Amino acid sequence: MVELNLEHIYKKYDNADDYSVTDFSLDIKDKEFVVFVGPSGCGKSTTIRMIAGLEDITEGDLLIDGKVVNDELPKNRDIAMVFQNYALYPHMSVYDNMSFGLKLRKYSKEDIDERVHNAARIIGLEEYLDRKPAALSGGQRQRVALGRAIVRDAPIFLMDEPLSNLDAKLRVSMRAEIAKLHRRLQTTTIYVTHDQTEAMTMADRIVIMKDGKIQQVGTPQEVYDNPANLFVGSFIGSPAMNFFDVTLQNNRILDRKNNFSLEVPEGCLKVLQSKGYAGKRLKLGIRPEDIHTENTFIKVFPNATIKTTVNVSELLGAESQLYCKVGDQEFIAKVNSRDHIQPGAELIVGLDLNKGHFFDPETELTIY
Amino acid sequence: MSNSLLKSQQNSRFIVSVILAVFGFIMILPFLWMFLSSFKTNAEIVQNTRSFFPKQWTLENYRNLFHSGFTLYLRNTLIITFFSFVGMLFNAMAGYGFAKFKFKGRGVLFIMVLATMMIPGQVTMIPVYLILNQMHLTNTLTGIILPGLVGAFSIFLFRQFISNISDSILEAARLDGASEWYMFWHIILPISKPVLAVQGILTFIGGWNAFLWPLILANDEKYYTLSVGLQLLQGQHTTDYGIQMAGSSFMVIPIIIIFVIFQKYILQGFNIQGDK
Ligand SMILES: Nc1ncnc2c1ncn2[C@@H]1O[C@H](COP(=O)(O)OP(=O)(O)OP(=O)(O)O)[C@@H](O)[C@H]1O
Ligand SMILES: [Mg+2]
Numbered sequence: 119m120v121e122l123n124l125e126h127i128y129k130k131y132d133n134a135d136d137y138s139v140t141d142f143s144l145d146i147k148d149k150e151f152v153v154f155v156g157p158s159g160c161g162k163s164t165t166i167r168m169i170a171g172l173e174d175i176t177e178g179d180l181l182i183d184g185k186v187v188n189d190e191l192p193k194n195r196d197i198a199m200v201f202q203n204y205a206l207y208p209h210m211s212v213y214d215n216m217s218f219g220l221k222l223r224k225y226s227k228e229d230i231d232e233r234v235h236n237a238a239r240i241i242g243l244e245e246y247l248d249r250k251p252a253a254l255s256g257g258q259r260q261r262v263a264l265g266r267a268i269v270r271d272a273p274i275f276l277m278d279e280p281l282s283n284l285d286a287k288l289r290v291s292m293r294a295e296i297a298k299l300h301r302r303l304q305t306t307t308i309y310v311t312h313d314q315t316e317a318m319t320m321a322d323r324i325v326i327m328k329d330g331k332i333q334q335v336g337t338p339q340e341v342y343d344n345p346a347n348l349f350v351g352s353f354i355g356s357p358a359m360n361f362f363d364v365t366l367q368n369n370r371i372l373d374r375k376n377n378f379s380l381e382v383p384e385g386c387l388k389v390l391q392s393k394g395y396a397g398k399r400l401k402l403g404i405r406p407e408d409i410h411t412e413n414t415f416i417k418v419f420p421n422a423t424i425k426t427t428v429n430v431s432e433l434l435g436a437e438s439q440l441y442c443k444v445g446d447q448e449f450i451a452k453v454n455s456r457d458h459i460q461p462g463a464e465l466i467v468g469l470d471l472n473k474g475h476f477f478d479p480e481t482e483l484t485i486y
Numbered sequence: 487m488s489n490s491l492l493k494s495q496q497n498s499r500f501i502v503s504v505i506l507a508v509f510g511f512i513m514i515l516p517f518l519w520m521f522l523s524s525f526k527t528n529a530e531i532v533q534n535t536r537s538f539f540p541k542q543w544t545l546e547n548y549r550n551l552f553h554s555g556f557t558l559y560l561r562n563t564l565i566i567t568f569f570s571f572v573g574m575l576f577n578a579m580a581g582y583g584f585a586k587f588k589f590k591g592r593g594v595l596f597i598m599v600l601a602t603m604m605i606p607g608q609v610t611m612i613p614v615y616l617i618l619n620q621m622h623l624t625n626t627l628t629g630i631i632l633p634g635l636v637g638a639f640s641i642f643l644f645r646q647f648i649s650n651i652s653d654s655i656l657e658a659a660r661l662d663g664a665s666e667w668y669m670f671w672h673i674i675l676p677i678s679k680p681v682l683a684v685q686g687i688l689t690f691i692g693g694w695n696a697f698l699w700p701l702i703l704a705n706d707e708k709y710y711t712l713s714v715g716l717q718l719l720q721g722q723h724t725t726d727y728g729i730q731m732a733g734s735s736f737m738v739i740p741i742i743i744i745f746v747i748f749q750k751y752i753l754q755g756f757n758i759q760g761d762k
Pocket of ligand 1: 131132133134138156157158159160161162163164165312
């Protein structure tokens with residue numbers, strides 16, 4: 119059982135003018151797989167390194183099992199970490215790499231041997247125990263790094279972009295392996311990535327960060343369906359959410375250049391009006407898969423359609439991505455391949471505004 | 487066509503080999519002659535009809551050599567060499583400090599270390615002598631050893647190499663529970679093996695050949711080193727070439743052996759890169 123509480127944590131590097139992490143608060147439950155995701159430089163590594171004890175915490179408290187550990191040395195926090203560049207000891211065999219921490223913690227020889235072999239079996243590297251890291255492939259090295267974390271039997275795993283040095287295909291398979299490993303070992307894990315797909319597929323809960331601040335915390339489903347603000351909406355999901363600058367007039371939203379006008383569904387309209395956005399400007403966000411080309415949709419919602427030109431269309435197998443343009447506004451629609459459209463064609467698409475998101479253009483917070 | 491290209495390559499390679507072999511032979515000839523002469527009797531050396539190989543092999547010269555105080559010089563030299571190696575470890579620690587620890591004044595301090603490389607040893611010799619004199623360390627082994635314990639170039643080399651070791655390796659070790667001391671011995675030093683080899687050889691050669699400084703500092707014959715002693719042989723035994731040859735051979739052979747064993751590292755020498 120382990121519980122991790124981050125309470126209003128701030129970080130300012132000695133040589134920096136600004137805070138790299140601001141007011142970071144999060145409670146991590148036992149056995150949880152939490153993923154920190156965000157663009158480069160948003161403070162993910164800084165946060166995870168503060169948890170490991172590799173960086174000082176400028177302000178705030180870090181609690182492990184209810185005890186403040188701000189001033190504990192890394193080795194006393196009983197945390198295992200996997201680094202982006204593997205950080206294997208280059209002069210030691212795989213076996214010695216994995217047993218290094220155990221030896222330091224004075225485990226008996228037999229115990230070490232058993233643990234190392236056990237871990238090697240889990241990560242599938244039993245035949246490689248005598249090799250030096252230089253004689254392993256990238257994927258194998260990353261496995262050794264995982265193995266080194268596993269043998270310790272530490273209650274907390276930290277992983278800082280462990281897959282970003284691997285090629286795309288290996289990344290996908292290692293992703294599945296790490297997820298499987300977590301199901302098997304049930305170790306509380308904090309995983310850092312800048313890849314939203316990794317975050318979505320692996321996480322129990324996602325923490326989305328930007329500029330050192332938490333933007334939203336939630337399950338993958340929650341952050342996908344109900345983004346807290348425009349940034350989360352644009353960051354999560356691939357291809358990214360489309361955004362339109364619109365003005366709310368009566369029960370319709372108008373494009374600023376009058377290229378289209380859409381009827382707002384009743385429930386949504388009530389919320390927007392009650393929050394005082396009548397006649398005001400809004401940002402409409404709509405995901406590519408909520409833009410439809412099927413005739414049935416267009417017939418049922420004739421007031422939710424836009425006339426566009428298709429610039430590029432990519433056939434991805436079962437689905438096609440249409441890169442469309444209305445006025446000077448570009449957007450992407452993800453449609454069934456049966457509705458595949460040739461580039462250059464004019465097309466009427468329907469926007470499912472029930473699934474749309476409205477953001478305040480100033481604060482960028484979600485209104486509806 | 488590729489066949490003829492291959493042939494011409496082979497040809498030029500052959501020619502280069504021959505030239506190098508000839509020069510190599512010319513270079514090694516005096517050493518060989520010296521070594522062989524150390525087994526000749528003195529009479530044979532001064533004979534008018536010079537011979538390359540000894541007519542009669544004798545160990546007399548070596549016997550004389552070690553009766554003339556060389557055992558003592560050897561002991562001193564070994565002590566000095568040993569402490570040069572201790573010094574090398576200090577240099578490695580200093581290099582580690584400069585490479586991986588952030589502290590106030592690190593940059594300035596490192597530049598000062600580098601700056602000492604620009605001052606020739608001869609310039610500092612007298613001031614250092616005066617300092618040691620005030621510390622009453624002239625004419626002691628401590629005095630001979632002390633100034634040689636640190637070397638700017640060695641620190642520089644270690645720092646460069648250790649800078650290339652990824653920080654996350656050290657962080658991983660820290661999380662694994664290693665102390666800084668343990669990390670130095672079990673991570674930093676083993677990874678720095680290439681620098682250690684180069685520095686080790688240079689250190690050995692430096693210690694083994696130590697001449698000027700011991701000569702200046704030691705008044706007493708009991709602190710003389712091999713090379714100082716060797717120079718003495720020339721004065722004391724003006725006509726005894728045999729013992730001089732034996733002394734020179736005794737000094738040169740270990741270095742040649744070490745060089746042959748470690749030449750791979752010496753050639754890598756100043757072109758080292760760390761494991762990333
Ligand atoms: N040692 C340091 N000294 C000063 N500033 C730093 C230091 N390390 C990071 N920063 C700054 O802190 C901010 C957060 O950096 P951090 O490494 O945590 O980002 P990240 O989210 O991990 O990014 P990436 O995805 O690129 O790894 C950045 O603006 C960075 O410039
Ligand atoms: Mg990072």
